[in-house]
Amino acid sequence: MELTVNGAPRATASSPVTPLLTVLREEFNITGAKPGCEQGGCGACTVLVDGEPRRSCLLAIGMIGDAEITTVEGLGTPQELAPIQATFNDRYAAQCGYCTSGMLMAGQALLNRSESPVTRDQVLEALSGHVCRCTGYVKIVDAVIAASVGEFDNAETDERLTPQDNEPEVQIRGSAA
Amino acid sequence: MRSSYTETLEPASEAEAIDAFGDGEGVTVLAGGTILMPEVTYGRYPRGGRTLMLHRAGLSGIRGDGPVTIGAMTPLAEVAARGIEPLASAAAAVADAEIRNQATFGGNLCAPPGRESPRGDLQTPLLVMKATVRSAGAGGERTEPVEDYLAADESRLVLSVEVSPPDGAAYVTQRRPHSHSYSVISVAAATYDGVLRLAAGGVGSSAVRLRAVEAALADGQPAEKAAGRAAHETRPQDDALASAWYRREILPVLIARVLQQVEEAQSWN
Numbered sequence: 001m002e003l004t005v006n007g008a009p010r011a012t013a014s015s016p017v018t019p020l021l022t023v024l025r026e027e028f029n030i031t032g033a034k035p036g037c038e039q040g041g042c043g044a045c046t047v048l049v050d051g052e053p054r055r056s057c058l059l060a061i062g063m064i065g066d067a068e069i070t071t072v073e074g075l076g077t078p079q080e081l082a083p084i085q086a087t088f089n090d091r092y093a094a095q096c097g098y099c100t101s102g103m104l105m106a107g108q109a110l111l112n113r114s115e116s117p118v119t120r121d122q123v124l125e126a127l128s129g130h131v132c133r134c135t136g137y138v139k140i141v142d143a144v145i146a147a148s149v150g151e152f153d154n155a156e157t158d159e160r161l162t163p164q165d166n167e168p169e170v171q172i173r174g175s176a177a
Numbered sequence: 178m179r180s181s182y183t184e185t186l187e188p189a190s191e192a193e194a195i196d197a198f199g200d201g202e203g204v205t206v207l208a209g210g211t212i213l214m215p216e217v218t219y220g221r222y223p224r225g226g227r228t229l230m231l232h233r234a235g236l237s238g239i240r241g242d243g244p245v246t247i248g249a250m251t252p253l254a255e256v257a258a259r260g261i262e263p264l265a266s267a268a269a270a271v272a273d274a275e276i277r278n279q280a281t282f283g284g285n286l287c288a289p290p291g292r293e294s295p296r297g298d299l300q301t302p303l304l305v306m307k308a309t310v311r312s313a314g315a316g317g318e319r320t321e322p323v324e325d326y327l328a329a330d331e332s333r334l335v336l337s338v339e340v341s342p343p344d345g346a347a348y349v350t351q352r353r354p355h356s357h358s359y360s361v362i363s364v365a366a367a368t369y370d371g372v373l374r375l376a377a378g379g380v381g382s383s384a385v386r387l388r389a390v391e392a393a394l395a396d397g398q399p400a401e402k403a404a405g406r407a408a409h410e411t412r413p414q415d416d417a418l419a420s421a422w423y424r425r426e427i428l429p430v431l432i433a434r435v436l437q438q439v440e441e442a443q444s445w446n
Binding site for chain 1 (some may be wrong): 182183185187209210211213214215217218219222223228230232272273274275276278279363
């Protein structure tokens with residue numbers, strides 16, 4: 001079976017009755033979607049399927065067909081963040097970061113289908129199935145609204161993401177696979 | 178490759194789905210997957226057998242204006258958007274928007290009691306909406322009132338459900354705040370030509386009509402006293418969501434609330 005993830009075709013040998021989350025992480029080594037509760041209650045594994053936010057832990061790969069799957073890796077790049085990623089960064093909307101990719105995907109789906117700017121109520125409804133255990137909800141909601149009106153500063157974001165001279169260089173080893 | 182083996186069947190029409198289901202022996206139906214997929218993740222499914230995947234079987238959609246026919250594979254979001262009360266309110270109260278886009282009407286109706294609690298929040302409104310269930314399985318296709326369907330507790334493939342939009346309706350549900358769980362208790366009411374029908378969910382393994390309460394109200398008993406009759410026709414149990422005691426205490430309160438809502442709705446007409 002073949003799945004289209006972030007624009008690229010990927011072959012899988014898993015049974016059609018396998019959760020998309022398992023295939024993404026364990027076969028494809030695409031680890032942006034996080035396993036949280038693994039029963040649909042937390043939102044950390046949310047990806048877009050043909051632009052619609054879906055729980056990848058609840059989605060059998062046999063149901064996907066040729067629909068386009070987008071994970072957080074397909075949203076932007078470290079060099080060129082998507083607006084919603086930039087506003088999450090600028091507004092400190094991530095703390096531990098575990099819920100962030102799910103929040104970003106649900107937020108992006110809202111931005112895709114809504115007139116700008118989105119209202120607070122729209123954001124609350126769109127993110128209602130997403131749990132942040134650091135409880136940083138206010139900044140997360142602010143960041144989605146800011147992204148909808150293009151209130152982000154690329155220069156400032158770039159500066160924050162660039163290691164400063166006095167920061168020790170940290171090399172991350174190993175892989176998530 | 179965590180999943181162990183299951184033969185998957187992907188029928189491309191209703192007729193093929195009925196054929197593939199057969200008498201249901203050894204078949205597990207995968208509709209939206211919101212109940213079955215965690216079982217896969219936890220390694221409890223599959224254990225051999227066949228998995229009947231219905232996403233291509235053409236069982237989704239809502240048709241009709243008088244009596245309305247709802248296909249088994251219709252997502253809950255679509256049922257909520259259609260606005261037929263009290264069903265729409267019940268569908269809109271299930272989980273969150275993303276789950277409602279995936280979970281199906283038929284899957285919710287068929288959901289067996291979970292390990293922790295009763296499931297199938299839509300059973301409650303369907304019981305008061307004169308719903309009839311069209312299903313296939315051993316003995317062929319049949320259509321029967323939803324009450325009979327739930328009581329039979331057989332392995333059958335639900336194809337569609339027909340409901341009659343009532344003149345007046347109300348739905349109340351008691352859920353744990355900030356959680357995603359099934360209703361602790363739900364109560365639905367519908368009126369047809371001035372005749373009231375009531376049902377409750379979360380007070381037994383599946384939802385039940387509250388006939389004794391209906392009869393008491395028809396006899397002119399005040400709502401509070403009539404609601405007390407529900408204790409005789411329900412079997413609340415302890416589970417992870419709430420204790421049987423809590424359910425017994427809260428049920429008459431929700432019945433009174435739903436009666437008040439249906440009365441208010443009628444006074445506006």
